[in-house]
Amino acid sequence: MPVYSMTGYASALRRPLQNPDSPPLPQLGVELRSVNGRFLDLTLKLGEEFRHLEPQLRERVAQAIRRGKLELRLGSAREEEEAFPCPQDSVLERLQSLQSRLIEHFPQARPLSVQEVLHWSRQGGASPSWDEAWVLKLVEDALDGLREARAREGARLVAILLEKIEALKQLADRAEPLVPAVVARHQQRFLDRWQEALGQAGALAHAELSEAARDRALSEAAAQAIRIDVAEELARLRAHLDEITAQLNKGGELGKRLDFLIQELHREANTLGSKSTALELSNISVEMKVLIEQMREQVQNIE
Structure with missing residues (x-):
């Protein structure tokens, strides 16, 4: 369809x-x-x-x-x-009769011009029967x-949207390998700062609290990793892209459904940007949002 x-x-x-x-x-x-x-x-x-x-x-x-x-x-x-009608004889005779009667009462009145005759012929003619x-x-x-015409324009919109979908998938492919390294780097940075803080607390305190501090540091590092891990967002973004592709291939009245899916894409790209602690992922998030906005503009025209 x-x-x-x-x-x-x-x-x-x-x-x-x-x-x-x-x-x-x-x-x-x-x-x-x-x-x-x-x-x-x-x-x-x-x-x-x-x-x-x-x-x-x-x-x-x-x-x-x-x-x-x-x-x-x-x-x-x-x-x-x-634009220049051919007046019927009956209409011309009626106009001539009316003009003669008027001139009898108003001798100073001028005769009808050709333009006026054509105008009144249009007004006086019978409406066509359709x-x-x-x-x-x-x-x-x-x-x-x-x-x-709308189907031809729709096919052009589908081609544009599929092109944007492919570009978004490529960005997701770029982001996916970066996630483990970003998480590991963030964890290590957190542990280093934790050790630095303990060192500043003094040797005695460090000896008494070293075991508990180590457990607490590992727990906090794990929590930080969960907060910045965007693998789930990338998976959902891919799922939304696959659904949009399926809907475009199916055809029919899908404008409202696509509009909802575009909103979901925006949500995942925004979350990716807000969670990111690396410049590479932030840049990818910005590029994704630009593409998604371009898709939204096209989807607004789909029935």
Whole structure:
């Protein structure tokens, strides 16, 4: 199943088939734009003749799109050849009759200009009669185009996320061998300082407390090792990365789940940085957080 981005654009422009004896209908245009959003937020911008279709349009959009801020425009296309309509004879005769009557009462009134005749011809013309099933099919075709556009963008996002996941795994591989050496070095530093403190207490005190001091020092060193050991954090980070990879391969509606997993990655990287007593691990933690933040930005666009 593909992964869909919430960002996409699609349009459809078509003229309906009709009886040659009927007045020609203009082309009908549908335009769809979507960006990321927590839920489905649909805005409809419809021509007056399509207002009654709003419930059906909302239902069809909800069936095709789950999340995102989406705008749907539906209306007659304004083509150049339609900017200058061909007025019907009945409309021209009515305009001429109205002009004659007005001039009888207002002789100083000027005649209608060509521009005014064209304008009033548009206003006075009958609204086109659209076949509802044909209009809804046109909208569905545009929705199919939007889904395809969102799927293409989703595939690009998946490729970016997999690249970031691989980079994070490489950082974890760099950090893992450093952990035992860092722990051992920290333990030894602690024991050295403990011995130094005992030495400053005096020879007598050192003789009386040497056995107890040694046990206490070993216990404290072990506790320090547990506090700075980040092996568990690295293991959890790898597990989260594997789960994200599995979800991306599975596809479908996974944006919210990925967002939660990204938060968990942030938690492990932050803990790695806070526990670190070595510059090497601190630098790795910073690099991880940069990559995770870049992943979060991409996940925000996934449906």
